[in-house]
Amino acid sequence: MRSTRPVRAFLVAAVTLLALVPLVTSEFYHELLTKIMIMAIFAMSLDLLVGFTGLVSFGHAAFFGVAAYALILVAPQYQAASLWWTLPAAMLSAALAALVIGLFVLRTRGIYFIMVTLAFAQMVYFVFHDTPLGGGSDGVYLYFRPTVTFAGLEIIRLDDTSHFYYLVLVLMVTVYALLRTLLRSPFGHALMGIKANVHRMRALGFPVFRYQLASFTLAGALAGLAGYLSACQYGFVNPEIVSWHESGNVLLMVILGGQGTLHGAAAGAFAFVLLQHLLATVTEHWQLPLGAAIVLLVLFLPGGLASIPQRFRRLLGTESEPADVEPR
Amino acid sequence: MSSRAEHAAHEALPPSDPVLVARGLTRFYGGLAANRDVSICLERDRLHAVVGPNGAGKSTLINLLSGEVAVSAGSIELEGRDISKLAADERSRRGIGRSYQKTNIFPGFTVFENCRLAAQSREPHPLRIFSDALRFRRVCDRARQALEHAGLAARASATASALSHGEQRQLEIAMVLATDPLVLLLDEPLAGMGAEEAERMLDLLKSLTPHHAILLVEHDMDAVFAVADVVTVMVDGEVLERGRPAQIRASARVQQVYLGHGENDHE
């Protein structure tokens, strides 16, 4: 939440570097970074919930999956559909799912909330796994990527790795900018108040449930954006994208990067996917060091990566006890 | 007190209109009645104090009026309309403001943001998602005014958690003021304050009495007698006696209650 000047400078540098990637590296890295940027969108959407509204959802992958499946299910089988309507349709489906699930889960709080979000995501998993809706455990293929046309010309070819890369980069930056703006608005301040002291917010006259539901729905829609893009990238979806491991991973990304900072969530996504890839090349049992890393992280670095500069400064004695969530 | 003041202290007040009327409030916790058949009327421009020993049910009463706790029986009317079924946030929007005995602020935010958020509750603008919250003039002005009224203008940019206890109590009040309520339910605003700070708080309360209907729950009897227009004494969840401060002070029953429960009851 503290988008200070050094942070902003760092972000601009990072985005510039990212923009240069397709010009200097091989296709393998384009694809890897595209995946990472899609995860960054996913993580930022969850950070809105966790870091700014105080809602720890352990079922966020449900909305990622709903949008991914929505794309494949609404797109005609032997023809490419247009992004202009499939993307909104997919995001709308995810938002709708979030709205409905939100109506149930927001009746709970604290530990209950964590558990019921997990349970509902599991329900979504079973819907895709057991019903004929999505091809069951085998999954479904997307044979033709959506097209992006303007005045009859195909301006972006989604099956071209570089085109797709830049599209995702632009979308990631847009999502970041959108969320930053939102968080500066009265609505955003109210969300942060709800995270800080929900009891007082109610006493002050805020209809807290409505704000939480709005946040939950918006987060779901943005998770849907990530899911849509992911389906475009792989051309394939199966119920595993809604598994609770995915929900756990994205939550981990948010914490790893430092919840409540937004750029931390994106950083966490980068760090996590890179870590995963690195470990996977070393051993097939990469989940073991990953699990150990998580345990150590929680024990020793509770503020995540984004807290490292702060801790460093404190170590050097140039900063005293910081204020926590501050809306500026 | 001069004889004229003494006379005035015994006089009945000129009539005023009732703003918040509660009848027969009862609240059970398991088998225990925290409040039994409590009625109270808050009138415009009046400060109504509620006193009583520990466990008298004063906090429960405030919770019932603010909507944070549901009544087991009884009715509550705000300006003639029944609000007993309304939730706390709805009651707040209708004009009931409440401060807490145990400071209940946003510790991580600045003092200004605490008040600004409170003021925002009156003009929430939830759909203006592209506008910076700090640009909403009226909201910010209202916050600043509340801070000034509560005497905290100088500390606006401090982090709330860095405030002294007394300053935090001031912030408690400032936040309620920022919501511009008609009814003020104040739960022991003087709790833990030093003599000077308490003096300032009392002046603030006196200045607030016109235009508001105030319910003041307090332990400090001298403070109460200095500012209250009406005093209700509660014991064991029920109303023992009600009247002008001088009447209550002179009442034998009340004295017995305080002697029986121990003088100078402190938390």
Place this chain on the structure above:
Amino acid sequence: MDLVSFLIQLLNGVQYGLLLFLVASGLTLTFGIMGIINLAHGSFYMMGAYMAFTLTSLTGSLALALLLGVFLSIALGVALEWALFRHLYHRDHLEQVLLTYGLILIFEELRSIIVGNDVHGVPIPGLLDHSIPLTDTLSYPVYRLLMSAVCLLIAGAMYVLIQRSRLGMMIRAGASNREMVQSLGINIGLVYRLVFALGVALAAFAGMLAAPVTSVFPNMGSQVLIICFVVVVIGGIGSVWGAFVAALLIGLADTFGKVLFPDLAGITIYLLMAAILLWRPEGLTRRAGP
């Protein structure tokens, strides 16, 4: 559905429910008393099942395996609480969720390394390997009846422990007021350690008991965990009685659901949870936990 089939499904549902209770009770005790959300709880169930498999193969006796397994799991519980979990008491839920999620990954991968990813069967001891005939064609396995009986026994023992013993009193007191209990001179740290170890042992024992019936497979931990979450949500955090009622409810709902609506197989219990959330968001028994 005729009467005999109904009876069979009823017995199955009750047996499944009682098994769930064993696992869920540990989870709800840990939440309710120590305020810790432990995602790795399902892993203990999985460990129990794998212990049953390996120990039975080694010793040739399920009973011996059960005994050894209980000791091992208590030891594991004590060790884990001492090394890791006691650092979590003051942390917020998010951190607990993440740390225990990391533990799941560690446990699953260790299992994969040590025992592999295959599905294994555990033989039912010869003595118990028959069925009681109910009709000409249908019969009910004795082992399953034994499972239910053992679970009921344990449930009863837990009731006695929590309601009637000094330890139980300390547990109940610790749930509502840690400082007060400490000021009475009771070593709350020890109480917590015991409760945690008890939870681990219950989950592992349930896994061991169930192994011959469900077989032993990699995902069994996560499967049971999520269902236990539903049990705890429906039953109310911290309430062992609530967990009992909810577990039976879910056991029956799941069993009958799979038979009556095979298309909705996995979803039935979540629909049940959704319905109960509409009606009573804090669970069937509204007990305030820490």
